[in-house]
Amino acid sequence: xxxxxxxxxxxxxxxxxxxxxxxxxxxxxxxxxxxxxxxxxxxxxxxxxxxxxxxxxxxxxxxxxxxxxxxxxxxxxxxxxxxxxxxxxxxxxxxxxxxxxxxxxxxxxxxxxxxxxxxxxxxxxxxxxxxxxxxxxxxxxxxxxxxxxxxxxxxxxxxxxxxxxxxxxxxxxxxxxxxxxxxxxxxxxxxxxxxxxxxxxxxxxxxxxxxxxxxxxxxxxxxxxxxxxxxxxxxxxxxxxxxxxxxxxxxxxxxxxxxxxxxxxxxxxxxxxxxxxxxxxxxxxxxxxxxxxxxxxxxxxxxxxxxxxxxxxxxxxxxxxxxxxxxxxxx
Amino acid sequence: xxxxxxxxxxxxxxxxxxxxxxxxxxxxxxxxxxxxxxxxxxxxxxxxxxxxxxxxxxxxxxxxxxxxxxxxxxxxxxxxxxxxxxxxxxxxxxxxxxxxxxxxxxxxxxxxxxxxxxxxxxxxxxxxxxxxxxxxxxxxxxxxxxxxxxxxxxxxxxxxxxxxxxxxxxxxxxxxxxxxxxxxxxxxxxxxxxxxxxxxxxxxxxxxxxxxxxxxxxxxxxxxxxxxxxxxxxxxxxxxxxxxxxxxxxxxxxxxxxxxxxxxxxxxxxxxxxxxxxxxxxxxxxxx
Amino acid sequence: xxxxxxxxxxxxxxxxxxxxxxxxxxxxxxxxxxxxxxxxxxxxxxxxxxxxxxxxxxxxxxxxxxxxxxxxxxxxxxxxxxxxxxxxxxxxxxxxxxxxxxxxxxxxxxxxxxxxxxxxxxxxxxxxxxxxxxxxxxxxxxxxxxxxxxxxxxxxxxxxxxxxxxxxxxxxxxxxxxxxxxxxxxxxxxxxxxxxxxxxxxxxxxxxxxxxxxxxxxxxxxxxxxxxxxxxxxxxxxxxxxxxxxxxxxxxxxxxxxx
Numbered sequence: 001x002x003x004x005x006x007x008x009x010x011x012x013x014x015x016x017x018x019x020x021x022x023x024x025x026x027x028x029x030x031x032x033x034x035x036x037x038x039x040x041x042x043x044x045x046x047x048x049x050x051x052x053x054x055x056x057x058x059x060x061x062x063x064x065x066x067x068x069x070x071x072x073x074x075x076x077x078x079x080x081x082x083x084x085x086x087x088x089x090x091x092x093x094x095x096x097x098x099x100x101x102x103x104x105x106x107x108x109x110x111x112x113x114x115x116x117x118x119x120x121x122x123x124x125x126x127x128x129x130x131x132x133x134x135x136x137x138x139x140x141x142x143x144x145x146x147x148x149x150x151x152x153x154x155x156x157x158x159x160x161x162x163x164x165x166x167x168x169x170x171x172x173x174x175x176x177x178x179x180x181x182x183x184x185x186x187x188x189x190x191x192x193x194x195x196x197x198x199x200x201x202x203x204x205x206x207x208x209x210x211x212x213x214x215x216x217x218x219x220x221x222x223x224x225x226x227x228x229x230x231x232x233x234x235x236x237x238x239x240x241x242x243x244x245x246x247x248x249x250x251x252x253x254x255x256x257x258x259x260x261x262x263x264x265x266x267x268x269x270x271x272x273x274x275x276x277x278x279x280x281x282x283x284x285x286x287x288x289x290x291x292x293x294x295x296x297x298x299x300x301x302x303x304x305x306x307x308x309x310x311x312x313x314x315x316x317x318x319x320x321x322x323x324x325x326x327x328x329x330x331x
Numbered sequence: 332x333x334x335x336x337x338x339x340x341x342x343x344x345x346x347x348x349x350x351x352x353x354x355x356x357x358x359x360x361x362x363x364x365x366x367x368x369x370x371x372x373x374x375x376x377x378x379x380x381x382x383x384x385x386x387x388x389x390x391x392x393x394x395x396x397x398x399x400x401x402x403x404x405x406x407x408x409x410x411x412x413x414x415x416x417x418x419x420x421x422x423x424x425x426x427x428x429x430x431x432x433x434x435x436x437x438x439x440x441x442x443x444x445x446x447x448x449x450x451x452x453x454x455x456x457x458x459x460x461x462x463x464x465x466x467x468x469x470x471x472x473x474x475x476x477x478x479x480x481x482x483x484x485x486x487x488x489x490x491x492x493x494x495x496x497x498x499x500x501x502x503x504x505x506x507x508x509x510x511x512x513x514x515x516x517x518x519x520x521x522x523x524x525x526x527x528x529x530x531x532x533x534x535x536x537x538x539x540x541x542x543x544x545x546x547x548x549x550x551x552x553x554x555x556x557x558x559x560x561x562x563x564x565x566x567x568x569x570x571x572x573x574x575x576x577x578x579x580x581x582x583x584x585x586x587x588x589x590x591x592x593x594x595x596x597x598x599x600x601x602x603x604x605x606x607x608x609x610x611x612x613x614x615x616x617x618x619x
Numbered sequence: 620x621x622x623x624x625x626x627x628x629x630x631x632x633x634x635x636x637x638x639x640x641x642x643x644x645x646x647x648x649x650x651x652x653x654x655x656x657x658x659x660x661x662x663x664x665x666x667x668x669x670x671x672x673x674x675x676x677x678x679x680x681x682x683x684x685x686x687x688x689x690x691x692x693x694x695x696x697x698x699x700x701x702x703x704x705x706x707x708x709x710x711x712x713x714x715x716x717x718x719x720x721x722x723x724x725x726x727x728x729x730x731x732x733x734x735x736x737x738x739x740x741x742x743x744x745x746x747x748x749x750x751x752x753x754x755x756x757x758x759x760x761x762x763x764x765x766x767x768x769x770x771x772x773x774x775x776x777x778x779x780x781x782x783x784x785x786x787x788x789x790x791x792x793x794x795x796x797x798x799x800x801x802x803x804x805x806x807x808x809x810x811x812x813x814x815x816x817x818x819x820x821x822x823x824x825x826x827x828x829x830x831x832x833x834x835x836x837x838x839x840x841x842x843x844x845x846x847x848x849x850x851x852x853x854x855x856x857x858x859x860x861x862x863x864x865x866x867x868x869x870x871x872x873x874x875x876x877x878x
Contacts, residue, residue, distance in 0.1 A: 011725050012750060019745050127564040131605045134557060134601050135602060195741055196729075196746055197739060203719055206719035206721055209717055213702075213713075214789075215705030215706050216730075254553075258433065261430070302434040303438060304434070306416070309427050
């Protein structure tokens with residue numbers, strides 16, 4: 001914002017500067033390697049955080065950029081998890097194969113449901129996403145011959161990564177794997193939000209009424225981003241199934257949809273980094289407070305939500321940006 | 332004789348529907364007026380339930396005497412929240428409203444678990460509401476009959492109030508076209524507070540009446556939220572009649588499903604809701 | 620009918636046939652048949668509540684008519700969705716600013732240009748790599764005097780600049796027909812002349828239909844005037860014809876009493 005005057009002279013330089021990698025981003029990604037050296041005992045947690053961050057990143061693409069509120073995002077996560085888990089019970093335990101299959105299965109579900117999603121906004125959209133999420137949960141619950149029902153999927157066996165690195169007890173492989181997937185998807189998402197399509201998504205968020213008046217096929221854009229986000233959520237689900245070797249109905253719970261929303265809002269929606277920062281805070285806090293009564297945990301989560309809405313409308317990152325403008329991104 | 336079970340199921344389903352009607356009608360009206368998405372609505376219902384449990388079990392009040400208090404306390408507490416928090420977000424986006432109110436719902440669940448524990452709360456109903464009697468050759472639960480009577484009475488009262496009182500006229504104008512209502516000098520804010528209190532009170536009453544049918548524990552505020560939202564979105568925002576129809580329909584079809592197609596479970600309900608919303612995004616009786 | 624039959628090969632740029640729309644018992648458009656010739660500068664006038672904005676909403680597809688047809692040239696576009704009509708060259712502005720508050724003017728206009736070029740679905744290339752689109756957007760902004768402030772978020776722009784951005788967004792879609800809903804609404808009188816000066820500078824290839832209440836501006840800029848009252852077309856003709864029309868005078872004197 002400080003360089004408005006000079007940038008105005010050259011629109012290309014202005015747009016280029018917005019998409020440029022900032023030094024602090026490189027520092028951030030370098031810092032994600034710290035657990036390998038300083039907290040080797042917490043690698044399992046670190047891998048859970050990377051998975052949650054990937055899931056939140058997926059929600060950020062539809063909520064933070066296109067303004068689509070979803071209360072049923074766990075459906076896509078869960079389908080990815082069950083796909084990877086089921087494949088492994090059938091003997092296809094290769095992690096990358098499961099990851100790809102999870103992405104494809106969730107992407108397909110996302111594509112089919114996107115035709116419904118793109119038609120709605122406001123309360124009806126919230127109800128539709130909530131209803132679809134509950135519907136998928138109920139299907140998985142009833143189809144126990146396939147999913148194991150409430151007992152969870154039995155016999156999940158994941159092979160070694162790339163045929164060489166088995167998933168160890170300490171979580172070295174799990175964290176390395178999750179982190180690489182997160183980073184690759186992040187780079188993809190970063191390209192996406194800085195592309196013409198990313199601009200169109202922000203247009204939908206900012207003013208859905210104006211979009212058709214400038215010739216924009218908003219429903220087609222929404223279908224596209226919802227399908228992409230669904231595939232990413234499916235990858236996150238597949239990662240969870242593979243790194244923990246378990247799949248239970250919990251992957252489809254409403255609670256999971258609510259949790260990922262909390263993480264994203266806590267970090268700040270519409271930044272890409274918001275979901276990651278929110279996931280770190282949320283997961284570390286939950287780990288630290290795991291000793292306390294789980295009911296009390298939700299008291300603090302609820303209080304946090306109330307406070308964020310009332311006092312921190314742009315999340316932690318929005319707050320940091322006010323203190324020290326390090327990116328002029330979503331302004 | 333084949334009529335026996337189906338009549339019984341329909342009866343139970345309708346009674347369940349009346350319960351859902353009480354729980355959801357307030358949310359429908361407040362959503363229609365202010366477009367405010369209150370996901371903490373069932374927390375007020377839960378509050379009503381705990382008021383009744385506490386008064387009967389700890390202070391020995393008769394069940395029926397606790398019901399007005401369940402109504403009043405839920406209404407009063409809801410107004411406090413409305414003044415302190417909700418009213419700041421009337422012009423905010425739906426996301427902020429969802430986050431704030433789901434946060435409140437989470438907190439209510441935690442507080443209930445902290446104060447009352449996580450066990451199901453028992454409640455003692457008067458003897459004439461226990462047991463069952465025979466109606467047209469079918470065994471009918473006395474409590475369910477009581478529920479239906481309450482539901483119909485409140486539906487009647489609400490309709491009379493909306494159609495024939497000054498407040499009702501203001502309410503209809505505000506739901507219909509808020510800007511025009513303000514232009515006509517109607518105190519929309521004031522009418523909204525009353526409607527909000529009334530709606531939350533009815534939810535509190537519903538919560539108290541629900542204990543005997545579906546039980547009461549700390550998770551009530553979230554567990555019944557989805558049913559209430561289904562009633563509201565299917566019935567149409569701001570429509571009392573719509574809520575009544577949708578709640579009856581939902582209650583009966585849920586009961587029929589449980590009785591005849593137990594393997595489908597809640598699946599059917601969600602499917603029907605999505606189908607209705609796709610068919611009529613504004614709900615069955617909604618105008619927008 | 621009244622138009623001279625000098626060029627029968629050239630149909631009107633825009634016409635409607637028997638367009639009707641009602642909300643419940645309120646009839647907002649009653650059997651409207653009108654036309655706008657190629658390259659015209661037509662004004663749509665009428666008292667408040669006459670249904671002028673409704674007519675624009677019907678023409679652009681934001682409302683579905685109960686009956687009637689809308690034609691661009693000889694093509695019936697009644698069944699097309701709003702964004703498809705924009706692709707056919709029909710663009711509009713809004714009476715109340717309908718902009719993208721957190722996008723800056725450059726981003727907003729670039730978005731419209733990208734949609735016009737069909738590259739808005741591209742999620743792999745960087746926006747700054749689409750140099751031709753950015754240049755075009757910058758040129759549109761420059762032509763309306765918005766270039767200097769184009770990197771400020773829309774909501775920080777002055778009101779008059781936001782009105783110009785409304786027009787810039789419409790122009791970025793490369794319209795053949797431009798519908799302007801009170802382009803200078805809320806702008807002080809001395810600045811509204813600037814808005815109309817910008818419109819006067821538009822290429823004659825663009826057909827313009829504008830709603831305006833200021834009769835001085837109407838008579839200065841309009842080549843033809845269409846008068847609407849209570850959902851119907853009362854009169855259609857040159858400024859001289861309309862100025863001499865007794866019915867129009869009556870409506871306007873009657874309307875003036877209500878303020």
